[in-house]
Every structure is written in C-alpha cells, then in structure tokens.
Amino acid sequence: xxxxxxxxxxxxxxxxxxxxxxxxxxxxxxxxxxxxxxxxxxxxxxxxx
Numbered sequence: 541x542x543x544x545x546x547x548x549x550x551x552x553x554x555x556x557x558x559x560x561x562x563x564x565x566x567x568x569x570x571x572x573x574x575x576x577x578x579x580x581x582x583x584x585x586x587x588x589x
Contacts, residue, residue: 559562 546555
C-alpha cells in the first residue's frame with residue numbers, strides 16, 4: 541500500500557508518514573528479537589511496497 545500523505549512532526553516541521561511498520565518489537569520490548577528476524581520483517585515490508 542502506498543501512502544503519500546505526510547504530517548509535520550514537532551516544531552521543526554520534519555515530515556513523517558502517519559503509518560509505520562511496528563518496529564518497536566526490534567528493541568526487545570515484547571521479547572527477544574535478533575538482527576536476522578528484524579531484517580526478515582524489513583525485507584518483507586519492502587517487498588510488499
């Protein structure tokens with residue numbers, strides 16, 4: 541899915557997309573995650589877009 545609407549972030553006006561891929565799980569917040577697993581998720585996301 542392509543999403544081309546961006547929003548300003550904070551006072552400096554950096555533009556960001558309002559949709560993310562849920563990368564918080566890469567930080568081990570929800571449990572262990574290694575680099576290989578994180579790369580698989582990112583690669584799958586790139587393949588879908």
